[in-house]
Amino acid sequence: xxxxxxxxxxxxxxxxxxxxxxxxxxxxxxxxxxxxxxxxxxxxxxxxxxxxxxxxxxxxxxxxxxxxxxxxxxxxxxxxxxxxxxxxxxxxxxxxxxxxxxxxxxxxxxxxxxxxxxxxxxxxxxxxxxxxxxxxxxxxxxxxxxxxxxxxxxxxxxxxxxxxxxxxxxxxxxxxxxxxxxxxxxxxxxxxxxxxxxxxxxxxxxxxxxxxxxxxxxxxxxxxxxxxxxxxxxxxxxxxxxxxxxxxxxxxxxxxxxxxxxxxxxxxxxxxxxxxxxxxxxxxxxxxx
Amino acid sequence: xxxxxxxxxxxxxxxxxxxxxxxxxxxxxxxxxxxxxxxxxxxxxxxxxxxxxxxxxxxxxxxxxxxxxxxxxxxxxxxxxxxxxxxxxxxxxxxxxxxxxxxxxxxxxxxxxxxxxxxxxxxxxxxxxxxxxxxxxxxxxxxxxxxxxxxxxxxxxxxxxxxxxxxxxxxxxxxxxxxxxxxxxxxxxxxxxxxxxxxxxxxxxxxxxxxxxxxxxxxxxxxxxxxxxxxxxxxxxxxxxxxxxxxxxxxxxxxxxxxxxxxxxxxxxxxx
Numbered sequence: 001x002x003x004x005x006x007x008x009x010x011x012x013x014x015x016x017x018x019x020x021x022x023x024x025x026x027x028x029x030x031x032x033x034x035x036x037x038x039x040x041x042x043x044x045x046x047x048x049x050x051x052x053x054x055x056x057x058x059x060x061x062x063x064x065x066x067x068x069x070x071x072x073x074x075x076x077x078x079x080x081x082x083x084x085x086x087x088x089x090x091x092x093x094x095x096x097x098x099x100x101x102x103x104x105x106x107x108x109x110x111x112x113x114x115x116x117x118x119x120x121x122x123x124x125x126x127x128x129x130x131x132x133x134x135x136x137x138x139x140x141x142x143x144x145x146x147x148x149x150x151x152x153x154x155x156x157x158x159x160x161x162x163x164x165x166x167x168x169x170x171x172x173x174x175x176x177x178x179x180x181x182x183x184x185x186x187x188x189x190x191x192x193x194x195x196x197x198x199x200x201x202x203x204x205x206x207x208x209x210x211x212x213x214x215x216x217x218x219x220x221x222x223x224x225x226x227x228x229x230x231x232x233x234x235x236x237x238x239x240x241x242x243x244x245x246x247x248x249x250x251x252x253x254x255x256x257x258x259x260x261x262x263x264x265x266x267x268x269x270x271x272x273x274x275x276x277x278x279x280x281x282x283x284x285x286x287x288x289x
Numbered sequence: 290x291x292x293x294x295x296x297x298x299x300x301x302x303x304x305x306x307x308x309x310x311x312x313x314x315x316x317x318x319x320x321x322x323x324x325x326x327x328x329x330x331x332x333x334x335x336x337x338x339x340x341x342x343x344x345x346x347x348x349x350x351x352x353x354x355x356x357x358x359x360x361x362x363x364x365x366x367x368x369x370x371x372x373x374x375x376x377x378x379x380x381x382x383x384x385x386x387x388x389x390x391x392x393x394x395x396x397x398x399x400x401x402x403x404x405x406x407x408x409x410x411x412x413x414x415x416x417x418x419x420x421x422x423x424x425x426x427x428x429x430x431x432x433x434x435x436x437x438x439x440x441x442x443x444x445x446x447x448x449x450x451x452x453x454x455x456x457x458x459x460x461x462x463x464x465x466x467x468x469x470x471x472x473x474x475x476x477x478x479x480x481x482x483x484x485x486x487x488x489x490x491x492x493x494x495x496x497x498x499x500x501x502x503x504x505x506x507x508x509x510x511x512x513x514x515x516x517x518x519x520x521x522x523x524x525x526x527x528x529x530x531x532x533x534x535x536x537x538x539x540x541x542x543x544x545x546x547x548x549x550x551x552x553x554x555x556x557x558x559x560x561x
Contacts, residue, residue: 018402145546147497149504150539153523230404234501238524252410252507260414264407272402 011279015272020073028069081262086254091262094247099266102236102243106228109166114224116167117174121182125205136179140172148231152238162235169231170224177220178213185212215285222278226271300548307545311357318351323512331531340534343522347512349534356514356538360496361545363430368491370434375441376484380476382442383449384458385468394446397439406501408436413507422513429508433495441487448480489553493546500542516542 075082081091124132143151148169155165185191191208210217229245236245244263251260310317319337326332326346334341340349382393400408412432420428452458461475477484496516502508503517511518519538522528529535 018399021399141547141550142543144550145493145497145543147500147504147517147520147542149501150520150523157526226404230406233406233410234505237505248407248410249505249507252414252505255414257411257414260411264403264411267407268403271404275402 011276015276018268018272082258084251084256084259086251086256086259091259094259095244095262095266098242098244098247101241102229102232102245105163105166105236105241105243106225106232108163109231110170110224110228112163112167113170113174113228114221116171117178120175121178122205124179125182125186125209126201136175140175143168143172144176148234149238152235155235156239162232162239162241165235165239166228166231169235170228173227174220174224178217181213181216182209185209188212218281218285219278221281222271222275225274229267229271297552300552304545304548304552307357307541308361310354311361314351314354314358318348318354320348320351322352322355322514323347324351331528333532334534338534340537341532343532343535344525344528349519349522349532349537352514352519353538353541356516356519357541359426359509359513359515360499360517360542363426364433364492364495364499365488367430367434367437367495368488370431371437371491371495372441372484372488374435375438375445375487376477376480377472378438379442379445380449380472380480381468383446383453384472384476386453390446393442397442400436400439405436405498409433409498409502410507412436413502420510422510425508425510426513426515429499429502430495433498437491437495437498441484441491444483444487445480448483449476452476452479486553489549493549496542496546496549 072082079092081095083089084091084094087094120136124136151165151168152162154160155162186209188208191204191212194204194208232243232245233248234245235241236243237249240246244267248260248263248267250256251263324347326338326342326348328346329338329342330344330346332338332342332346338348338350340353343349343352378393382390409432413429416428458471458475461471466475499508499515500517500520503515504520508517509515516538520542522535523539
């Protein structure tokens with residue numbers, strides 16, 4: 001109990017500090033972006049001079065960055081993330097609707113990429129030779145050299161599902177890491193000793209190679225989620241999928257800063273949380289190994 | 290010389306040729322990148338237009354050459370900026386330790402927690418979209434350079450920590466040399482192989498990031514070509530059927546990115 005409790009509290013505090021700092025950075029960006037404080041309603045001839053003055057006074061109150069940030073935090077704590085300037089809809093509602101689409105695609109894409117990478121490295125472990133090394137290196141190298149947008153375009157042409165596009169972009173990175181990890185584990189003295197004792201190759205692979213590489217593999221889980229979220233922007237933008245990635249792109253094109261900042265924060269939270277979960281699982285895997 | 294080194298040498302020659310062609314694009318390109326042949330939209334490759342023309346009747350070969358100049362010159366510049374930031378702050382963190390180390394590493398962790406593409410979109414959105422093409426290219430690569438340092442910083446920090454207690458640094462400290470001079474004169478020259486590796490690793494990452502941003506309409510602006518906005522020609526499948534030469538920027542990009550990745554010595558050699 002004593003060992004993990006302070007660490008958990010420390011991690012949670014770090015997470016909170018990260019969110020607060022991220023929020024401050026977001027608020028600063030919004031506050032100092034060109035065009036901040038310009039309200040087109042001021043040009044509405046139906047509004048009286050007093051109404052225009054009231055709007056200007058409201059903007060003036062937000063001129064101080066710290067008070068602006070305090071108000072931003074207060075509203076965010078109550079679930080009010082503001083209103084999108086380009087879509088004229090509450091940001092919380094937009095994120096709620098689109099998060100499920102992206103989360104589903106990222107989850108499916110990451111799972112498929114992991115399965116494909118694990119299968120390929122297992123295959124390579126038992127059939128290692130120059131043919132496997134060359135072909136796998138060429139294929140993963142080619143996929144790594146392709147921009148995410150080109151992969152998205154190929155899926156638009158083929159009318160393929162977007163989670164497969166995410167899997168295509170995540171797979172080569174995962175494959176390279178896993179291949180390197182297993183190759184390192186395979187060269188360990190205890191593996192060589194097990195081979196010398198005549199233990200079956202399947203047993204050596206599962207009990208000695210995979211178990212040795214397990215902590216690093218678990219740590220890779222968090223990174224793969226982050227990679228998949230990064231890949232989701234161009235894919236969703238080009239395939240016209242109504243997810244968070246498309247929302248971020250739309251917000252950037254329309255310079256809707258409150259929207260893009262909140263989307264970035266949400267994705268950061270997911271990334272940090274998945275890294276935190278992977279980190280905790282990694283410690284458990286280390287004990288197991 | 291083993292076959293790996295031979296392949297690397299051949300790749301280095303190929304990349305060097307691309308780089309020289311990109312530098313001399315004004316001399317080599319038959320036309321200006323913006324010149325239109327209005328009666329020849331989407332023309333197939335011919336003697337006058339070796340890679341055909343795009344939908345606006347512009348010569349693809351000339352545009353690829355000029356685009357290579359933007360991508361091949363600005364990506365290394367951005368990588369250099371990122372490596373310098375990572376080198377100085379990573380060395381300072383590794384050398385000073387204490388609060389310096391904690392603050393610098395925490396800021397790197399903060400940056401690494403934010404997905405790069407989302408942050409790039411957020412920052413690009415704060416800049417006006419209708420800027421001059423050259424300014425948009427500079428802004429895109431400057432953003433990449435300013436955001437791409439955290440991973441390199443951790444590597445430099447780890448390398449500096451390894452030499453923190455070495456005799457030559459202890460002697461330098463005993464002589465009262467200040468931290469800035471110590472970083473510039475003693476630490477950075479000793480972690481130069483690490484810095485060089487990080488520089489080369491970062492270039493393909495930045496080339497791909499620019500391609501993604503430009504294809505999304507947030508990078509280098511038309512009519513200035515870059516590999517990213519040239520790839521926008523692939524969005525129209527019928528145009529691609531009419532002129533397969535539109536695929537040339539993609540082929541070139543894959544060759545250069547893959548070439549740069551293969552040019553780096555493998556991890557085992559780097560470690561030794």
